[in-house]
Amino acid sequence: MTLAPLFAGRASRMRASEIRELLKLLDQPDIISFAGGIPDPAMFPHEAFRQAYADVLSGPGADAALQYQVSEGYLPLRRWLAAEMGRLGVPCDEGNIFITSGSQQALDYLGKLFVSPADTVLVTWPTYLGALQAFNAYEPHYERLTPAGGNMTPEAYRAAAAKAGGRAKFAYLVPDFANPTGETLSRAEREDVLDLAAGLDAAVIEDAAYQALRYDGEPVPSILALDCARSGGIEAARTIYCGSFSKILAPGLRVGWVCAARTVIEKLVLAKQASDLHSPSINQIVIHRVAETNYASQVAKARLHYGARRDRMLEALDATMPAEVAWSRPEGGMFVWMTLPPEIDTTELLARAVAEARVAFVPGHAFFADGSGRNALRLSFTLADDRAVGEGIPRLARLIAAG
Amino acid sequence: MTLAPLFAGRASRMRASEIRELLKLLDQPDIISFAGGIPDPAMFPHEAFRQAYADVLSGPGADAALQYQVSEGYLPLRRWLAAEMGRLGVPCDEGNIFITSGSQQALDYLGKLFVSPADTVLVTWPTYLGALQAFNAYEPHYERLTPAGGNMTPEAYRAAAAKAGGRAKFAYLVPDFANPTGETLSRAEREDVLDLAAGLDAAVIEDAAYQALRYDGEPVPSILALDCARSGGIEAARTIYCGSFSKILAPGLRVGWVCAARTVIEKLVLAKQASDLHSPSINQIVIHRVAETNYASQVAKARLHYGARRDRMLEALDATMPAEVAWSRPEGGMFVWMTLPPEIDTTELLARAVAEARVAFVPGHAFFADGSGRNALRLSFTLADDRAVGEGIPRLARLIAAG
Structure with a gap:
């Protein structure tokens, strides 16, 4: 038997997101991914966590x-x-x-x-x-x-x-x-x-x-x-x-x-x-x-680290993107939002970006309750080091310019 | 303003359980509680957890x-x-x-x-x-x-x-x-x-x-x-x-x-x-x-430890409970289920058990989808050491016998 006919009506609204599918691309080492909105593990306070788990499990609060x-x-x-x-x-x-x-x-x-x-x-x-x-x-x-x-x-x-x-x-x-x-x-x-x-x-x-x-x-x-x-x-x-x-x-x-x-x-x-x-x-x-x-020192560290990455990405976008492309200039966070000419469908663009330019992003329509936004895309700069931005953004720009 | 009028219909079904209230009783040191169905912290593999967290956070998988x-x-x-x-x-x-x-x-x-x-x-x-x-x-x-x-x-x-x-x-x-x-x-x-x-x-x-x-x-x-x-x-x-x-x-x-x-x-x-x-x-x-x-050694340890506690509780029940009380003889798990004469409401009994006998359990009706089972109660033996059983079960038996 299959249990699918027993699922509630709301189950039909449960769908895998593109982000999930895109995260799988991160496993391919030659893809430069601007897709996942995830923190840079280099920023994790490893030693503080190691110490805290050890202290808690050795102390009177272990139980x-x-x-x-x-x-x-x-x-x-x-x-x-x-x-x-x-x-x-x-x-x-x-x-x-x-x-x-x-x-x-x-x-x-x-x-x-x-x-x-x-x-x-x-x-x-x-x-x-x-x-x-x-x-x-x-x-x-x-x-x-x-x-x-x-x-x-x-x-x-x-x-x-x-x-x-x-x-x-x-x-x-x-x-x-x-x-x-x-x-x-x-x-x-x-x-x-x-x-x-x-x-x-x-x-x-x-x-x-x-x-x-x-x-x-x-x-x-x-x-x-x-x-x-x-x-x-x-x-x-x-x-x-x-x-x-x-x-x-x-x-x-x-x-x-x-x-x-x-x-x-x-x-x-x-x-x-x-x-x-x-x-x-x-x-x-x-x-x-x-x-x-x-907490306070982590906030300070994160601001410096991600702030520099945002700057680098905006510089690369300024230097390489065709004139008909617009993007946001965020004062913080993890994301730049890019709007392409209306005739470009970013889901199709993604397939080509991965296949031809080895670059990934998240197509914009995933973020619209009505599925619109087909000519927009999201770039995350948190995991993008100088090399990734220096190579990946020009490749993406060339792909867009080629139409 | 209060947001309560905005809650969905299902919110009216969200209710605090008696178990939650009863767990608070555990904080009173002179209460012998057979209420919470929770494992004995003495059984936790503390050293294995300490080692595992340390190894994971020191190794290549820390990120x-x-x-x-x-x-x-x-x-x-x-x-x-x-x-x-x-x-x-x-x-x-x-x-x-x-x-x-x-x-x-x-x-x-x-x-x-x-x-x-x-x-x-x-x-x-x-x-x-x-x-x-x-x-x-x-x-x-x-x-x-x-x-x-x-x-x-x-x-x-x-x-x-x-x-x-x-x-x-x-x-x-x-x-x-x-x-x-x-x-x-x-x-x-x-x-x-x-x-x-x-x-x-x-x-x-x-x-x-x-x-x-x-x-x-x-x-x-x-x-x-x-x-x-x-x-x-x-x-x-x-x-x-x-x-x-x-x-x-x-x-x-x-x-x-x-x-x-x-x-x-x-x-x-x-x-x-x-x-x-x-x-x-x-x-x-x-x-x-x-x-x-x-895992295998923990299962073996838990069986010995909790099995002995179950035995002790059943012996104490056999030795002290009035004839009109019946209870289950579980082959495992954490619980003994007790059925009292139909005229006894175990929610009322609990109030008296806590006030007069300093003993706690979970009233049975909480476990019935229709709220019946008012003359039943649940005893957990996992946290009950020899002293708790040796003192607590006779006290509960005397309270029930006194009617």
Whole structure:
């Protein structure tokens, strides 16, 4: 027998992403890949991790590190994060912090908590592919969020949501150095998003995965900080902040967090208890130790390292790309977003780029809820050293110029 | 504002379990708790874990241990598990193995994959509370599964499922030393479950969390092994096997696995990619190392240790409990299930047990999909040393005898 006929309707929305397929290309040593949005392992604080695992497993906390844990997460880590959020302008305590297995898990749980089938979720066009994948399981309708000016009013969104059969539950966005565009919302745009959400009586999910990775320009307050300031405090805030240690310490331990009103945290704890009990005890304890000693220095190191790589990539693009190609100039993060002439389909371009130029990227349409964006592509500069950029970007430019 | 009005309908099914509340009692040092079904930390292979983390983080695989991973899991661990499943009578390869963050996560993903609202799930009365919590998010209707004889035919189940508004998707059960009853299904009962599932054209979820913990009696083949034998191989099997390292190595790393037909594994990989990308890389690598060297010896140690604790608890129950109380005599696992006279409500008894006798257990009704079982309770013997049993069981017996 095959069990496929027993799958729920939502199973048909579960699809492999191009990113996954593309990551396989990294195994071919002669491919220069700008595809994967992953940190450079040279930046991992290897020695701090080695020491922390050894200390935890040799000390009086070894039993607790190997045993079951409470679903909300390791208390000292939650306290450390509450203090860190305080430094970001979000006064809160450990009751507002929930530990997740990477910030991806927060997106899954928030979809589960908020979205009934046919409810509306507002996302930018394009947006983080993993967010679309996480939300898809809960069968939302998507509407386009245009933080940088658009003509949709709360009333128009409300009508569209009702027509789709539900209501607008939240707006999801990556306000700093977005995946995939690299763009950062201004303070005024963030305030506009909060106004829109207030008009819709909806939540805001602020995906802050890249927030610490600023290479130049002035920091913009987080949406949650602006929300706390206008609403009088975190318990009255509609914004749910999702953070991650993956980009600053290491992704392989899978530790992220949510900062939000207790009403939301308490439901997320129940969702986690039902879905995986808790994130690994030992990893939370180790992340706490390494964060206490190394977080600030890791942020500083990452800014220098990735900032230089961004500069190198922008220089190479400036020097080699044909005039009809445009790209973003991100102030931080991991990505440059490139727009090609409308007649170019970047999925077809990728096949040729791999076959002829031995260069890889992610085609843009994967990031659009409606599958548009066929003439865009995403380049990641985090793994791209001088040689990769110096060889790979000119090869890509020649391929595009050849048409 | 409060975000609660925005929660999806399923959020109302997210509830804190009594177990969670009861675990808090463990923090009170003068309470003797038979509540938590958790392994004894004295059994953890501390030194093997210390060595494995140190070796991995000092060796050439350190970068990979801290980096993102493929969603299906670490290949050498999947190969090791495929060989282990072969020893259990399930010929398969790594394509049939999927790594989860504990077997709890498998239950969440299987609920997500199979259950549309109002579909029917068959569970025993009582069953594992965490399974009910995991499935509840997908809004199933529950019907009672009676593997040890019952008068429901496939036609009757089919009619009940249709009346509830969906169809029977799977039967879930813990065939070895069940949580909470401690009972083990005979080979004939397992074959009957497969017959029923075939008649219903439904899947079978075999939760094998305790399978290795047999203290006496003869092993019974796993349902998946029986299914492979009758259906001709794992790709034609309807059974989905969920395993866990939590009871044999340690729960704090959160590593479990699913063994099933590729049709199912491929969908689970997509579910995981959308929900937390992958289980922590470093923990999978460490579990593989420790399993290679210590799995067999850990199983042997656990059998001796927990077997002796089960014996001690059964002796104490035999010596002290009033005649109107009955209990199971498990051949393995972690639990003894006790049935009191029908007029006793064990939730009320627990309040008095904690207040007057300083003893804790889990009230039975938490394990029933319909909230029945109010005169039953679950005792765990894994953390109960001679003193705890020697003092705690007589105290509980006196409380019950006093009525």
